[in-house]
Amino acid sequence: MTVFFLFGSLRHAALLDRVLGRACAPLTRPARLDGEHPVLAGPRGPATLAEEPGSVKGADGLLLDGLTDIEVERLHFYTGVYGARPASRRVGDVDATVFLAPPAAPRQDYVFDDWEAAWAPLACIAADEIMAQFGRWSGGEFGAHRLKAVETRAAARLRAPERARTSRYDLDRDVVEQARHLPYLNFFSLAEIDFQHRRFDGSLSPVMNRATLKVGDAAIVLPYDPVRDCVLLVQQFRAAPYIAGDTAPWIWEAPAGLVDAGETAEQAACREAQEEAKITLSRLEPVTRAYSSTGSSTEFSHIFIGIADLNGAGAVAGLESEGEDIRSEVLPYDQFQADLRAGRFVNLQLVTAGFWLALNRDRLRKAG
16 A cells, blocks of 8 residues: 655645545654755645755655545646656655656745645645546646646635625525536636525525636736827737627737736736736726626626836737737727727727726826
């Protein structure tokens, strides 16, 4: 029977339970591995050990045994998603399997308490989505693009309670979830639930089935130059309008993107302006925060006006690593407003930002 030495984040009981699919505390005992260098394989993933000697000697962890064959496969799948490689090491008087960092992993000394305080909640939520795909791919096939998207959605899930509004309803009492499935996972994922909810007459509804596209939080910023009185828009091909049958799927929008794990919406807005339009924002004016489509998607939009010097702006940009081909164009405010009122823009976040700008333009111009 294989014995594992778990270092770092997999010492967190809630995370390990999710990975293995059951409570595992009775199967673990404290242990220490001498002569290894703690290293992070990414701040949100399972901390792994460097293969070569390092300046930090010794690693505290847990010995884990008594797993079923399926549980062993689940552990290898989860660590494989983060690029970890199994290896044999002597831990005390036990031969154990440890997980080594990928060759390109950044060498960062690891402090478990720091990781637990900063990243444990996100890692647990991400693990739920990762492990829902166990059996579909190997860990190595999961892919960095899927992993980043999973972490983006997990971070959004943690932020969701901050949107709390006064409600007469109690989720524990008024929503009964029967089952949840994740049949699809890629850049987005699809969640399907069977549930009942409290009706307005006080009764519980019949069991219903609904699906939603899990996306994450999005930051949208419309750059505005109050000195030159102009805005910057970006245009790119969008698959969704194309799939819908739109014959003009090159869409005019404001720079936008998903809020990464460990990032604020404000930071994401500034980053996207730089990536998509090669401009630097001097400050942000919040427009609103709202769900993009409560009937179909979890996407929660943070919309801003970004004050910027747009002299000379307008170029083709975008991240090559994400296949982006984005051109930007500066429009005089009057032309932008004429197009807006004529219904020539079909991106709802841009329309929202545009009408907010119409209401606040004079104030912004006076402020400079």
